[in-house]
Amino acid sequence: MLSRCLPSFRVRRTVATAAVAVCVCVAVGLLVLLFAGGREAELAQIHVTDAWNQVVPLIRQGPLPSVLPRGEVQAIQVLDARGRVAASTPELVGKPPIATFRADDRNVRATRVVCPPNGLEGCVTVTSYKVYQPQGVWLLYIVAPQVPWYGTARDILLVVGASLVIVVMMTAWSFRDLTKAMAPVNAIRGELAEITLSDLDRRVPVPTNYQEFKLLAETVNDTLNRLESASARLGRFTADASHELRTPITSMRAHLEEALLYPQDTDWPKMTRAVLAGVDLLQMTAADLLTLARLDARTSLHRDPTDLCSLVRVELGRRKYRKKIVENLAESAYVECDRLRITRVLCNLLDNAERHAASRITVSVRTGGKSVIMEVADDGAGIPAEKREMVFDRFTRLDTARNREAGGTGLGLAIAREIAKAHEGTLTVEDSERGARFVLCLPAYDARPFAQTA
Missing domain, CATH: 3.30.565.10 (Histidine kinase-like ATPase, C-terminal domain)
Structure with a gap:
């Protein structure tokens, strides 16, 4: 059964960095767009106020021209006390009132979004002002563009472009830094993969750029030192055990071969005692080896x-x-x-x-x-x-x-x-x-x- 291929640490960290960068850029971008929308709405209100300051004195003091300058707003229209159009900007000349709403008795101003107003297209923001005259209340309608919450399309393009640049830069920097950081780990892994029982004297390279990887390499080398020492001890132990076991076996074999060659001249009780002594030594050695094996296994x-x-x-x-x-x-x-x-x-x-x-x-x-x-x-x-x-x-x-x-x-x-x-x-x-x-x-x-x- 094939094991599922796990994603590399570098790829996962790079993707995670990109995801975090996207989230941060989205959050910051939303705040920037909200600020831009508020700024555009505030600027539009300033233009409406400037238009009010320019037209109201003309209504009260006269003479009121039939065609008004538009200024920074989209359109202006003035209705007299009887609801007739008294003056307007050029795009509303000869056209009926663009709206019929007015402020309530407690206010002099009311603002609504009209889609579309008479004589204009699209949705716009219409502000109605009440101007008190001797013959009655006149109405001043000032039309300004409807400002969305994000400001303008230019603001969106600016935020999206800056976010893309930041995400790409952070992702590339993260991938490059992780590639550089993981290089010592790959070197350690490659060296370990080549170390076999026959060349336990080899050691992994110790990097100097990151403390954690330096400690890892030193720990691996310490482990290899202990492994080499343990292998050397095991080799000596195996050789010594072989020698210790071979000596009584050789002695017993010599006694038995001599007894078989000269059966009539052999002192059989003496030979038997010598062989039993060798068997006892073998038994003692085997028992001690078994005890050491159990102790080494940490039973x-x-x-x-x-x-x-x-x-x-x-x-x-x-x-x-x-x-x-x-x-x-x-x-x-x-x-x-x-x-x-x-x-x-x-x-x-x-x-x-x-x-x-x-x-x-x-x-x-x-x-x-x-x-x-x-x-x-x-x-x-x-x-x-x-x-x-x-x-x-x-x-x-x-x-x-x-x-x-x-x-x-x-x-x-x-x-x-x-x-x-x-x-x-x-x-x-x-x-x-x-x-x-x-x-x-x-x-x-x-x-x-x-x-x-x-």
Whole structure:
């Protein structure tokens, strides 16, 4: 099924900018046209007033000519007290009254739109004035063009033309600016599309014109750095795992082939024990690899409020150790943890300490602020400061523990640190007067609600 083609960000933003520009221009254009219409209406009223000022003195003082100058208005007509045309502008000479309405008793002026008036064409605005004379009320009709709300056609053309220019300019500017702005994104996308597992050392270009794109490129490069490091670690881990698995397999194969070649001279019980030892090592390595895979996959932990002091006491009492165990435990120290996983950390640290201790192992648990601290220390040769982080690498054995009998699978401390990270804690090697001191720090848990519900 073909996916629907999505519009590009540049096109959508350009269309949106054009739509906003159109809306703004329409709104501003309407205001301009309203202002122009009001201005034209005001100008027409001024012309009507000027015509009134010119004709009324002629009516009152005389003599009133039969043909009046039109001035700035469209037409003028004067009716005497008996309703006869006394004077008019040239276009109304010899024509009947253009209108019959007059102002009411409370006003001297009335304005109406007449379509069409007598003697004229189209719709016009007719203003009727009452002029009081001794023989009666005379009527003065002044005709002006009807002014629409938008003013004149010239105003409409001016507004429409200016709006088109503004919309086109804003749309073109938006398209150009977005094209320029999206160029770094396209460059980043193009570079990412070409990066494969074989060339993880490549990096995307970092633009300098926009801070947001600069941060995006730097974040992508940081991610690529982590990906390259993870790929390198995975490669080393795979190679080390292959080597660690191949060594016992090679040893077991050699024992079995020798037994098959010389069945009469083979000490079968001894050979069987050697093969079983290799199987045990394979089983331990496979189990540790599976544990690391689950920890790397961030599988969920079954956390429960746990007294770490009680957990340590139970574990120390369950096993027998070849070295003396010195306990230095607080009365209680609660953490919220996966008990099996934390027990695994303790066992790994104890196994490591037992392999390297001269005669004594010290286990202590205490609280410190918002943390619970567990320490496992031995009185062995210790770990140099420059190699304290190295011991947590997978399949790492220091020179003093190169032999397989003392070194185990080389995954115990790596597993312990991953479990600590999964609990939002830390596992480090700290300074010690003698031997190695491993420190596990976990977030403390408020045991009071737990104690009330228990």
